[in-house]
Amino acid sequence: MTQEADLDAVIRARIRSLRSARGWSLDALAARCHLSPSTLSRIETGHRRISLDQLVPIARALGSTLDQLVESADDEDVVIRPRRDRAHGATTWLLSREDTAQGLTVAKMRITSRTRRRELRVHPGRDWFTVLSGTARLQLGARTILVEQGQAAQFSTMTPHAITAHGGPVEILTILDRNGQHAHLEAVDLTPDGSR
Known part of the structure; x- marks a missing residue:
């Protein structure tokens, strides 16, 4: 054929x-x-x-x-593998292909870092996430907002921001535009299982 x-x-x-x-x-x-x-x-x-x-x-x-x-029925590799970033205490599962026409990336993240403050980042656009389990600490400029399981947050990414775990590991589902993907996932070790 x-x-x-x-x-x-x-x-x-x-x-x-x-x-x-x-x-x-x-x-x-x-x-x-x-x-x-x-x-x-x-x-x-x-x-x-x-x-x-x-x-x-x-x-x-x-x-x-x-x-x-x-659209192509290219589904050769349908398994979603975690990508670990041990330096930032996060594991990321990209749930959408990186070449989507809409330019949006959907990712599940498990963040384990609690004590280390992540660098606050700024980029054009908006970020959205919902907490699947645990509690996320959203740092928006000088404000700290706790987002609990079942809650969601949406915010302008022109405000310096970072998402960390609060009181234990947190799992979030996030939607990022191209700017957000670049800002939040660029430092993530993209090799499977964090091995180089």
Whole structure:
């Protein structure tokens, strides 16, 4: 099978799966995207070539985008491995690919450093995190804010800031834009398990 045929099969499977997940028959989807049920059936089964002018209304009707329907199915390495930064007492799991179109990085962090104050950083944008377990100490300029399990924080990153553990290890889920990723993850040892 060629790479083009593989992608074609993936697109067909995505259309069928999205339609089935919504509980729609071929007739129901056909009415929403203004194609005949027989054309949709042939597209899903591979008996008809898929054209761009058909994919756009199909994607729209399914609540998807053309990009989502045709994106590569490259899932060779789906395991998320922790990256340890022993110098700063943190372990990071990157939950999104580094090359996302939106430029956002989602990461889970386990911070164990309690006594050592981290350097306060400033960068353009906003940061957001929620505490999964433990208590985070958010240093915002001269203020110290304790963010407990189940709580979230959002703040301007033009205020000098740092996140550390308070009273024991803390696990957070954070969303960073490109500036935040650079500022917060640049010092992290990116080799698996912290080994060089």
